[in-house]
Amino acid sequence: MAASQANSNIGMSGKRKRKQASPNPPVPQIMKQGAFVPWLYLLPALAVMTFFIVYPMINTIGLSFMNSDGTASAATTCRDGQPCWGVFENYRYALTDEFNTSSPAALWKSFWSSSYGNTIKWIVVMVFGTVTVGLAFAVLADRVKYEALAKAVLFMPMAISFVGAGVIWKFVYDYGTSQTQIGLLNSIITSLGGRPVAWLSTIPINTFMIVIVGIWIWSGFCMTILAAALKSVPDEIIEAARVDGAAEWTVFWKIIVPIILPTITVVVTTMVINVLKLFDLVYVMTGGNFKTDVIANRMYTEMYKNFNVGRGTAVAVILVVAIIPFIYLNIKRFLEQEASR
Amino acid sequence: MASVTFDHVFKKFGEVIAVNDLNIQIEDKEFLVLVGPSGCGKTTALRSLAGLEEISSGEIRIGDRVVNDVAPKDRDIAMVFQSYALYPHLSVYDNMAFGLKLRKTPKEEIKRRVNEAADILGIQELLDRKPRQLSGGQRQRVAVGRAIVREPKVFLFDEPLSNLDAKLRVQMRAEISKLHQRLQTTFIYVTHDQTEAMTMATRIAVINKGVLQQLDTPQNLYDHPNNLFVAGFIGSPAMNFFRGKLRKDGAKLLFDAGDFSIALPAAKSTSYEPHAGKDVIFGIRPENVHDAEFVPMNIATEKVMAKVDVTELMGNEIFLYLMSGNNTFVARVDPRSQLRVGQQAAVAFDMENLHLFDATTEQAIR
Ligand SMILES: Nc1ncnc2c1ncn2[C@@H]1O[C@H](COP(=O)(O)OP(=O)(O)O)[C@@H](O)[C@H]1O
Ligand SMILES: [Mg+2]
Numbered sequence: 001m002a003a004s005q006a007n008s009n010i011g012m013s014g015k016r017k018r019k020q021a022s023p024n025p026p027v028p029q030i031m032k033q034g035a036f037v038p039w040l041y042l043l044p045a046l047a048v049m050t051f052f053i054v055y056p057m058i059n060t061i062g063l064s065f066m067n068s069d070g071t072a073s074a075a076t077t078c079r080d081g082q083p084c085w086g087v088f089e090n091y092r093y094a095l096t097d098e099f100n101t102s103s104p105a106a107l108w109k110s111f112w113s114s115s116y117g118n119t120i121k122w123i124v125v126m127v128f129g130t131v132t133v134g135l136a137f138a139v140l141a142d143r144v145k146y147e148a149l150a151k152a153v154l155f156m157p158m159a160i161s162f163v164g165a166g167v168i169w170k171f172v173y174d175y176g177t178s179q180t181q182i183g184l185l186n187s188i189i190t191s192l193g194g195r196p197v198a199w200l201s202t203i204p205i206n207t208f209m210i211v212i213v214g215i216w217i218w219s220g221f222c223m224t225i226l227a228a229a230l231k232s233v234p235d236e237i238i239e240a241a242r243v244d245g246a247a248e249w250t251v252f253w254k255i256i257v258p259i260i261l262p263t264i265t266v267v268v269t270t271m272v273i274n275v276l277k278l279f280d281l282v283y284v285m286t287g288g289n290f291k292t293d294v295i296a297n298r299m300y301t302e303m304y305k306n307f308n309v310g311r312g313t314a315v316a317v318i319l320v321v322a323i324i325p326f327i328y329l330n331i332k333r334f335l336e337q338e339a340s341r
Numbered sequence: 342m343a344s345v346t347f348d349h350v351f352k353k354f355g356e357v358i359a360v361n362d363l364n365i366q367i368e369d370k371e372f373l374v375l376v377g378p379s380g381c382g383k384t385t386a387l388r389s390l391a392g393l394e395e396i397s398s399g400e401i402r403i404g405d406r407v408v409n410d411v412a413p414k415d416r417d418i419a420m421v422f423q424s425y426a427l428y429p430h431l432s433v434y435d436n437m438a439f440g441l442k443l444r445k446t447p448k449e450e451i452k453r454r455v456n457e458a459a460d461i462l463g464i465q466e467l468l469d470r471k472p473r474q475l476s477g478g479q480r481q482r483v484a485v486g487r488a489i490v491r492e493p494k495v496f497l498f499d500e501p502l503s504n505l506d507a508k509l510r511v512q513m514r515a516e517i518s519k520l521h522q523r524l525q526t527t528f529i530y531v532t533h534d535q536t537e538a539m540t541m542a543t544r545i546a547v548i549n550k551g552v553l554q555q556l557d558t559p560q561n562l563y564d565h566p567n568n569l570f571v572a573g574f575i576g577s578p579a580m581n582f583f584r585g586k587l588r589k590d591g592a593k594l595l596f597d598a599g600d601f602s603i604a605l606p607a608a609k610s611t612s613y614e615p616h617a618g619k620d621v622i623f624g625i626r627p628e629n630v631h632d633a634e635f636v637p638m639n640i641a642t643e644k645v646m647a648k649v650d651v652t653e654l655m656g657n658e659i660f661l662y663l664m665s666g667n668n669t670f671v672a673r674v675d676p677r678s679q680l681r682v683g684q685q686a687a688v689a690f691d692m693e694n695l696h697l698f699d700a701t702t703e704q705a706i707r
Contacts, residue, residue, distance in 0.1 A: 236426035239393050242413040243420045244440035244491070254439075258430040 057320075064090055064313040074310050090314035113291040115298040118207055119276065122294060125208060127271045129215035131264065134222025138230050139252065141223075151227065155220035162217065166284030169213045173199035173285075201290045210285050210292060214278065222267050229263035230256065266333055269326045276323050295319050343404035343417075343494040343527060344369045345390065350399035352385050359385040361551035363399070372521050372528040376538040377548035378574070383531040386548070387497050390529065391420050403494060414443075419488035420497040423504065425480045427472035433483050434468040440491045451490075458486040461520070478509045485517070489524070498530040502537065514540055535575050539563070547571050569703035572624050572696055578660070581630070581670035583623045584700065587616050596623045596697075600666025603643040606692050612707055613697065620700035627660070629694040630672035632680055633687035642689035649684045663688065 063070050065087050067077050078084035085092035098114035100106040111117045141150045157165060174183030175198040181187045186196040199209045233256055241255045257264070279296035286292045288301060296319060303312030345367040352360040359382040367373045375383045388394040390401055392413035401408050408416050419440075427436050434455055441451045459465045462482040472480060481501060488496055498517070502510045518541050521528050532538055538545045539559045547554040547562065547570070555567040566572035572580050585598035587605075594605045594613050605613060636642055645665060653660035654676075661672040661680060672688055680686045697706045 234424065234426065236422045236424050237428060239391075239413075240420065240422055240426035240487075241428070241439070242393070243391055243416075243418060244487070245414040245443040246439075247412075247414060250443065255428060259428075261430075 060313045060316055063309055064317050066090075066310045068308040068310055070309050077310070090310045091318070093311055094314045094318055113203070115288075115293040115295045118292060119294045119296075121207055122211055122214070122278065123272055123275050125211045126214045126218070126275050127268055129211070130218045130222045130271055131226075131267055133215060133219040134224075134267070135226050135264070137219065137223045138227035139256075141227070142230060151220075151223065154223055157217045158220045160217070162280035163284050165213055165217055166281050169216075170200070170285055173209055175199065175201070200286050200292075203291050206286065206290050207292050210281055213281055213285070214275070218271065218274065222271065225267050226260065226263060229260040233259050262333065262337065266330060269330045269333070272326045273323055273330075276319060276326075295322070344402075345495055345527060345529065346400075346402040347386070347390075348400040348402065350386070350389065350401060351397045352382070352389055352394060353397045358551050360389065360396070363548075363551075363553055365546055365553065365556060367527060367529065369527055370525050372518075372530065372541060372543045374538040374542035374545045375529065375531045375548060376535055376545055376574075377533065377554075379533050381548045382551040383533070383548055384499055387420075387499055387529065387531050390495075391418055391497055392416050417494045418497055419491045419493040419495075420499065421484045421488050421501045423500040425472075425484040425504075427480055427483055427487075429472050431471075432468065433464065433470050433472070433475070433486075436472065436483055437487045437490050440487070454490045454492075455486075458489040461489070461523070462486050462516075477504055477506075478513070481505060481513065485520070489520070493526070495527045495529060496524075498528065500532055501530075503532070503534070510537075517541060536577060539575070545575075547574060549574075565705070565707070566696065567705055569622060569624075569698045569705075572698070572705070576626055578627050578671050578673075580624045580626050580696065583668050583670070585621065585623060587613060587619055587621045587697075589617045596621065598623065598666070598668060600668065601645045603645065603690060603692075605695070605697075606641065609707070616697075616699065616706055621706065622698040622700050622703070624696035624698065625670075625690055626694065627671040627673045629691040630661075630663075630670065630674070631689045631691065632661075632672070632674040632678040633689045634679070635675035635677055636689045641692045643692055644687050644689055647686060647688055649680050649682050649686055652680070652682055661688075 065074050066072065067074055073087055074089040075084075075086045077089055078086070083092060083096075098110065098116070100110040112121075137151070137154050141147050141154075144150055160168070171182070172184045173186075174181070175186060175196060176182055181190050181196050183196075183199075185199065190196055197205075200206050237259070238251055238255060241251045246254065277296055278294065279300055282288055282292055282294050282297045283300065288294070288297045293301075295315060299312055299315040299319060302308050302315055306312075345365075347363045347365040350360055350363040351358065361382070363386060365373070375386060377383055385394060389396045390403075390408075392408065392411060396409065403416060403418070428439065431439065437455045437458060438451050441454065446454075455468070456465070459468060462485060464479060464482050464486060467475060467479060467483070472483070475483065481504075484501070501517075502513050505513060514537060517528075517530075521541075530537075530541065542559055544556060544558055545562055546556045549570050555562060555571045557565075562571060562575050566575060566580075569582070573582070583596075583598045585596055585602075588595045588597045588602070593607075594610050594617065595602045596605055631637070631642065633642075633644055647663035647665040647670075649661055650664050650669070651662040653662075656676065658673050658676055659678050659680075661674055661678075663670050663672060663686075674680070674688075698704065699706055
């Protein structure tokens with residue numbers, strides 16, 4: 001502290017003279033920035049973060065190399081005659097246990113019904129779905145009279161807890177055992193003369209039925225951010241394109257989308273992170289059964305259903321590693337945007 | 342290349358009538374300037390022609406074709422916007438090529454036209470840059486270039502120079518005039534700056550509050566304004582106005598401003614007679630007010646006494662700000678004038694160049 005004051009005194013001596021001449025009150029010494037002072041302001045936040053995030057993370061990584069209750073090395077859980085990765089045994093379990101390696105075809109098939117395969121399906125379908133629906137809605141709502149109302153309606157599901165949304169949609173997808181179908185979807189189908197479908201237990205459509213719920217919830221979020229970006233595209237640029245000979249469709253793809261591409265990228269990476277972390281919908285609607293498991297739900301299952309701390313934390317670490325590139329992309333984008341201001 | 346017609350065009354925004362019964366026939370290859378104060382409806386008129394606003398009633402024709410219901414992209418016009426509206430994600434080359442690509446122009450042809458336009462505008466070395474790497478003047482050129490390469494029937498400009506500094510504005514003014522001569526196409530140019538209008542236009546349409554005031558050549562507008570608004574708007578510094586009465590004194594007609602009265606030329610008495618006894622507004626341009634000591638030869642003048650309030654020496658002339666009773670007015674006098682601040686002086690009004698307006702209708706009496 002004292003050192004920094006001395007430092008800034010030397011550095012600021014020229015400026016201080018001018019400051020004194022001005023009618024403004026002198027700036028308190030502590031407000032003057034050196035190399036040290038900014039850290040002082042960051043300290044409380046850093047301390048809290050260290051205690052609640054960094055420490056638990058290190059602890060989690062540590063536990064992922066231990067047995068089911070954290071009392072001995074994971075290597076002790078190896079069984080004779082079975083594959084064993086020693087201290088990485090929990091990772092062997094997390095990474096390979098769901099796969100059938102007997103043949104390439106079996107591996108392919110088992111991959112796509114594993115939590116990893118399902119998570120990839122989730123990412124592809126849900127990110128594409130939310131961004132497309134969000135963007136389409138943002139563009140269209142911009143042109144209707146009751147814009148605010150239309151947007152509020154799409155945003156509404158965001159206000160419902162995911163567990164609540166899961167329950168609502170379980171009713172929609174309900175598959176009655178007798179003649180009467182209380183599920184909305186099936187009653188529509190039967191009233192039209194079709195046969196009811198067990199939406200949540202029929203593989204492979206069940207995963208996609210849950211993804212639809214995810215899209216229903218998250219589209220509003222994407223729309224809000226994309227709508228703000230759309231509003232920032234100057235009208236005159238769009239009009240210039242129209243005068244230049246562009247039809248509406250061309251204006252959208254050749255002018256609007258490229259201009260808001262940075263925002264679209266942020267929305268995509270944010271959604272990827274959200275989907276990777278997503279657990280509640282699967283937990284509520286199928287509990288990960290019928291081959292609908294995802295990585296985040298698997299972590300929960302190992303941790304709190306099987307009470308295997310070692311395996312649960314290993315899955316958690318894998319999940320974090322998967323998320324890091326997307327967080328990196330987001331931060332990089334953010335810094336670029338700041339720099340171009 | 343085409344003529345453009347506004348035929349009883351109205352454009353309303355709710356209660357606001359932005360364009361009020363506009364009738365203009367713009368000839369092929371003409372450089373027409375729409376001029377008027379801010380908010381008078383110039384932009385709205387131009388945007389209606391471009392198809393960016395739907396008009397409330399009337400008809401707009403390009404050539405012989407009614408374009409009321411034609412989309413902007415099919416009107417074969419190019420527009421230069423006030424903000425330039427360059428596509429921020431495209432290079433200068435692609436900005437200029439955008440419209441041509443949409444029309445499926447062959448690559449070689451696009452290249453030829455873009456390079457030609459870049460040559461004309463002196464932006465060859467900027468073709469690879471993005472708009473944000475350009476200065477205001479360079480962006481302006483690119484915006485013009487984007488319009489040129491399309492070779493449209495009609496060019497529209499909406500205050501294209503208003504974001505440039507004064508020096509660049511004068512330079513671009515000349516370049517746009519040159520461009521018009523070179524391209525031999527119809528130009529329609531919107532500005533609030535009467536100097537721009539006077540220097541560039543073949544004809545000027547003066548608009549106020551959505552209503553066309555007068556449509557004529559720059560010289561005719563300057564010499565024969567139809568009404569008080571046009572008289573005051575065209576010319577810088579603006580025309581001096583005096584309120585007063587037209588009085589008959591024997592055979593002579595006098596303009597009586599209260600503080601002074603001057604005899605009006607006998608030649609005009611037939612047109613002035615009917616207004617005798619009524620309130621009128623007398624107008625005279627600053628360059629037609631002379632120091633009585635330095636009156637040019639062969640002009641008929643009337644003397645008025647006034648007090649010198651401020652003098653501005655410009656080198657080639659002197660601006661005098663004068664007071665006569667409650668009237669203040671400006672004179673541009675010979676630089677040899679010895680009149681100084683505070684002096685009571687005689688100034689001479691050139692009676693060949695007076696303007697008289699009916700005080701109630703504000704229409705010119707002539
Ligand atoms: N989109 C709009 N909605 C409502 N009023 C408008 C709109 N555009 C212009 N106006 C009004 O129309 C009048 C003319 O505007 P404008 O054509 O932009 O004037 P100018 O270009 O001559 O400055 C103004 O009173 C303006 O407020
Ligand atoms: Mg305007």
